[in-house]
Amino acid sequence: MGTSQGRTVYATSRNPLTNLAGIPSEQRLQFDLEQPSTWGNIPASADLTWCFPATPLEQVQAFARTLDAPAQRLVVLGSTSAYDAPSQSTEYPPPWTDESSPIDLTKSRVQGEEFLRTNCGAIILRVAGIYGPGRNPLDWIRSGRVGPSRKYVNLIHAEDLASICLLALGKGKPGEAYNVSDGTPRTWKEIYATAQQRWGVATAVVKEDGSTGKRISTAKLRAELGYILKYPDLYEALAMIESTDRV
Ligand SMILES: NC(=O)c1ccc[n+]([C@@H]2O[C@H](COP(=O)([O-])OP(=O)(O)OC[C@H]3O[C@@H](n4cnc5c(N)ncnc54)[C@H](OP(=O)(O)O)[C@@H]3O)[C@@H](O)[C@H]2O)c1
Structure with missing residues (x-):
């Protein structure tokens, strides 16, 4: 059985045969939030890392009733887009966004996350853009998905995010939200020039994008979880991704 830091780890998928073919069969579980018949496949008392948008709310609430929270620890991957409220300031450079900044409760996934946080003690990770092998920001530039705009972007390497999920499961405070990024907001213009x-x-x-973006503060993550990033430097990480993605 696979272990990480002494834990037995299972992975779920709606279609484990196809999507989890690369991991040992005894570690694969079928789970679909939309299919209550699959909910019992999750071992009782397992701690959970929830890696897809926590929506729709009714299904989230129904699934939450099957949990033994807070004994079962729950980490939910949210998004820094929770802070994209219509009233967001147009100040530039944008002010730092910490966990006390307003979130947009009209968003269905934010409602799901807040339900889990306040009712089940879920630890919400508000995650910046995820990059890594197969998710290469240089390809986003090549394809024109992003251009040399003044917009700020916040990124986190997938491997750092995975480690932070485990750390949050172990020592995150139930009911708290943590911003997750590499701590260095950059403009697309700067990344574009370096690329x-x-x-x-x-x-x-590319399309013009005059929006300001956000500058995500990770002070709480650093102070409370004390994680040391494996990939603090975007450009060093991109150099590694370029050398592996392009062989
Ligand atoms: N990608 C980013 O840049 C980014 C940025 C900020 C936040 N996030 C958040 O971080 C999390 C992970 O991101 P990601 O990009 O790795 O997402 P992803 O590639 O879409 O992976 C999520 C996986 O969850 C499973 N899933 C989806 N709906 C499900 C459902 N109803 N029931 C059970 N399983 C379901 C799917 O696996 P199967 O198809 O195998 O079932 C899907 O591949 C997500 O919550 C995402 O919104 C992502």
Whole structure:
């Protein structure tokens, strides 16, 4: 049985045969939030890392009733888009966003996360853009998905996020939210210029984006979970991804 830091780890999928083919069969579980018949596949008292949007609310609430919270620890991956409220300031550079900044409760996934946080002691990770092998920001530039705008972006390497999930399961405070990013907001303009200089990235035609973006503060994550990033430097990480993704 697979272990990580002394834990037995299972992975779930709606279609484990296809999507979890790469891991040992005894570690695969079928689970679909939309299919209550699959909920019992999760071992009783297992701690959970919830890796997809916690929506729709009624299903989230029904599933939550099957949990033994707070004995079962629950980490939920949210998104920093929770802070994208219509009333967001147009100040530039944008002010730092910490966990006390307003969140948009009209968003269905934010409602699900807040339900789990306040009723089940879930630890909510408000996650920045995830990058890593197969999720290469330089490809987003190549394809024209992003351009050299003044918009701030916050990123976190997938491996750091995985480690932070485990750390939050172990020592996160139930009912708390933590912002998760590498702590260095950058403008797309800066990333774009470096991509051109260092990797000769050619770009497709891009749409103008005048939005300010956000600058996500990770002070709480650092102070309370004390995680040391494996990939603190975006450009060093991109160099590694370029060398592996392009072989
Ligand atoms: N990607 C980003 O840049 C980013 C940024 C901020 C936050 N986040 C959040 O971080 C989490 C992980 O992101 P990701 O990009 O890795 O997501 P992802 O690639 O979409 O993976 C989520 C997986 O969850 C499973 N899933 C989806 N709906 C489900 C349901 N109803 N019941 C059970 N399983 C379900 C799916 O696996 P199967 O198809 O195998 O069932 C899906 O592949 C998500 O909550 C996402 O919103 C992502």
